[in-house]
Amino acid sequence: xxxxxxxxxxxxxxxxxxxxxxxxxxxxxxxxxxxxxxxxxxxxxxxxxxxxxxxxxxxxxxxxxxxxxxxxxxxxxxxxxxxxxxxxxxxxxxxxxxxxxxxxxxxxxxxxxxxxxxxxxxxxxxxxxxxxxxxxxxxxxxxxxxxxxxxxxxxxxxxxxxxxxxxxxxxxxx
Numbered sequence: 001x002x003x004x005x006x007x008x009x010x011x012x013x014x015x016x017x018x019x020x021x022x023x024x025x026x027x028x029x030x031x032x033x034x035x036x037x038x039x040x041x042x043x044x045x046x047x048x049x050x051x052x053x054x055x056x057x058x059x060x061x062x063x064x065x066x067x068x069x070x071x072x073x074x075x076x077x078x079x080x081x082x083x084x085x086x087x088x089x090x091x092x093x094x095x096x097x098x099x100x101x102x103x104x105x106x107x108x109x110x111x112x113x114x115x116x117x118x119x120x121x122x123x124x125x126x127x128x129x130x131x132x133x134x135x136x137x138x139x140x141x142x143x144x145x146x147x148x149x150x151x152x153x154x155x156x157x158x159x160x161x162x163x164x165x166x167x168x169x170x171x172x173x174x
Contacts, residue, residue, distance in 0.1 A: 026174040030106035032073035033173055037126040037139035037147075040065070044146040055141060056081060065141025066108045066124045070173060073106070083124040084115035090171035098169045100155045101134065103127050106173035109138060111158060111165040123164040125150065 045053050045061075056064030056079050063080045070077050080086055087110055090096035103109060105127050112122040125138035129152065137151030153161035 029073045029075070029174050030104065033069045033106035033126060034128045036069045036072040037128055038149070040069075040141075040147045041139060041149050042146060043141075045142075048145055051142070053141070055079070060118075060142060062124045062140055062142040065147060066126050068141075069126050069139075070108070073173070075173065082118065082121070083110055083112070084117065084121035086110065086124060086171055087115035087121065087169055095172040096169055097172065100158070100167040100170075103136060103155065103170040104130060104172070107170050108173070109136070109155070109158075109167045109170045111163055112168050113165070114168055121168075125163075127170075 043054065045051060050058060051061060052058040053061045053064065055061055055068040059081055061081070063083045063086055066086065067077050067080050071079075077089060078085075080089070086108055087096055090108075097103075107127045108124055109127060110121060110124050112120050114120045123140065123142075125140035125143075127136050128139050128149070129137040131152050134155070135152035136155050137149060137153075139147060139149050141147050143150070150163065151161075153163065155167050157166070159166045
């Protein structure tokens with residue numbers, strides 16, 4: 001009997017330690033993404049208005065920037081130029097969440113009405129903070145031809161808060 005109790009205690013301890021290290025790894029990933037995004041605030045296109053940027057080719061680059069922040073944290077996501085591709089990638093990994101609540105720092109939010117094309121998936125940003133009231137702050141590439149911080153704003157009314165549209169989905173960093 002005594003041996004069984006010891007084995008049970010040991011199994012619980014191993015399980016807890018494993019879960020703590022997974023939680024710590026997730027926190028590290030999120031912190032790395034947030035630090036990467038915040039560290040780029042003010043980065044501009046060169047020359048201005050050209051869409052030429054350090055995160056990808058000379059084209060609309062908000063998705064290039066968002067996926068770049070994730071790659072800085074070791075997430076193996078392609079350098080997407082289209083925001084809807086982030087949605088589709090996240091679906092394949094079980095990380096896409098439809099709607100406009102529940103995101104955490106490091107997650108990518110998608111603005112528009114859906115992932116179908118550039119008319120429906122219009123912009124993206126990286127969540128860098130979530131307030132106790134649920135308001136979020138984002139860092140977004142290709143926002144006025146540069147990387148800019150926005151917020152805090154209510155994610156359920158992003159379009160009314162000056163973002164290019166409402167949030168239709170978000171993709172979890174972990």
